[in-house]
Amino acid sequence: METMRWLEEGLLELLDQTGLPGTVNYLRCSDYHEVATAIKNLSVRGAPAIGAAAAYGLALAAGKIETGSREAYIAELREAAGELAATRPTAVNLCWAVDRVMRRLVGAQSDDPAVLRQVVLDEAHAIHQEDESGNRRMGKYGRELIPQGARILTHCNAGALATAGYGTALGVIRAAREEGKDISVFAGETRPLLQGARLTAWEMCQEGIPVTVITDNMAGYLMAKGMVDLVLVGADRITAGGDVANKIGTYSLAVLAKEHNIPFYVAAPISTVDLSLTSGSEITIEERDMAEVTHLAGQQIAPTGVQVWNPAFDVTPARLVAAIITERGIVRPPYMESIRKIVEG
Numbered sequence: 118m119e120t121m122r123w124l125e126e127g128l129l130e131l132l133d134q135t136g137l138p139g140t141v142n143y144l145r146c147s148d149y150h151e152v153a154t155a156i157k158n159l160s161v162r163g164a165p166a167i168g169a170a171a172a173y174g175l176a177l178a179a180g181k182i183e184t185g186s187r188e189a190y191i192a193e194l195r196e197a198a199g200e201l202a203a204t205r206p207t208a209v210n211l212c213w214a215v216d217r218v219m220r221r222l223v224g225a226q227s228d229d230p231a232v233l234r235q236v237v238l239d240e241a242h243a244i245h246q247e248d249e250s251g252n253r254r255m256g257k258y259g260r261e262l263i264p265q266g267a268r269i270l271t272h273c274n275a276g277a278l279a280t281a282g283y284g285t286a287l288g289v290i291r292a293a294r295e296e297g298k299d300i301s302v303f304a305g306e307t308r309p310l311l312q313g314a315r316l317t318a319w320e321m322c323q324e325g326i327p328v329t330v331i332t333d334n335m336a337g338y339l340m341a342k343g344m345v346d347l348v349l350v351g352a353d354r355i356t357a358g359g360d361v362a363n364k365i366g367t368y369s370l371a372v373l374a375k376e377h378n379i380p381f382y383v384a385a386p387i388s389t390v391d392l393s394l395t396s397g398s399e400i401t402i403e404e405r406d407m408a409e410v411t412h413l414a415g416q417q418i419a420p421t422g423v424q425v426w427n428p429a430f431d432v433t434p435a436r437l438v439a440a441i442i443t444e445r446g447i448v449r450p451p452y453m454e455s456i457r458k459i460v461e462g
């Protein structure tokens with residue numbers, strides 16, 4: 118299942134194969150401004166996917182630079198890097214991918230625009246491919262945490278549609294299923310934009326993994342009825358101390374899981390870890406347009422002029438997280454030691 122494809126003629130295709138109304142099912146970007154807009158308006162979304170898309174955005178920008186000097190080339194690409202990195206503030210994978218491409222470019226010893234362009238494109242391909250292979254490794258580690266018969270509650274979409282393919286949390290679920298475990302999924306619908314009901318449910322249906330959609334406010338009752346064995350979500354940024362920013366509503370699930378003695382797991386690549394931050398309170402939380410709350414499927418559902426608050430993410434404190442699954446293995450508390458160790462290898 119692909120989320121994006123680089124075309125030989127130097128174009129980026131963004132794909133969303135759900136075919137559902139309200140989603141952009143196909144978009145072809147020919148310049149980096151279009152990629153920036155696609156990231157902002159969620160035509161491409163999910164932390165690892167926007168990182169890879171931004172890297173390809175730089176490749177599109179690189180293709181248009183004609184200057185003869187290496188310094189001028191880098192300076193021009195920095196402008197594109199700044200615009201792409203500023204599109205969404207919470208998912209650190211975005212800045213990580215843009216920085217990685219720029220560092221690679223700065224290290225390249227050539228004045229030839231064609232060579233420099235190839236360096237940028239190669240790095241974008243590497244980020245894209247490593248994301249998918251990393252997710253598969255993450256799946257292999259993570260499936261050890263999934264018991265036979267597990268009923269798993271997930272939130273938002275941490276699947277193939279949020280990554281370069283396969284998925285983080287949903288990658289773990291896929292891997293458990295591939296080893297023959299008879300598991301089932303509850304997908305929280307994830308208001309305001311319903312990524313759970315639209316994307317996670319669609320992916321699980323495609324795979325033939327039993328999935329039940331619930332509205333977000335049903336999670337407590339579901340747990341109280343003993344219908345959930347574990348909660349498994351993705352992440353948009355993880356601090357050095359193990360605090361986890363993820364889609365709004367994740368924190369509520371973690372608190373509920375604690376109350377019901379249900380393990381709460383996070384699956385995310387190392388590129389989601391931000392060692393520069395210790396505490397989740399330092400993470401910038403994106404606030405989005407109020408129309409996402411006042412409208413549902415294009416229909417107004419709240420009074421005109423009403424006040425709205427629309428934070429797109431929340432922070433789950435490390436003390437509520439039983440384990441974090443990465444492509445290098447599983448880390449457990451105390452996170453201040455285990456996370457640094459796994460990131461720094």
Ligand SMILES: CSC[C@@H](O)[C@@H](O)C(=O)COP(=O)(O)O
Pocket residue numbers: 159162163164165272273274275276279280285312350351352353363364429
């Ligand atoms: C695999 S990304 C982490 C996800 O769990 C989730 O927060 C997510 O899909 C990101 O939200 P989105 O706002 O749709 O880009």
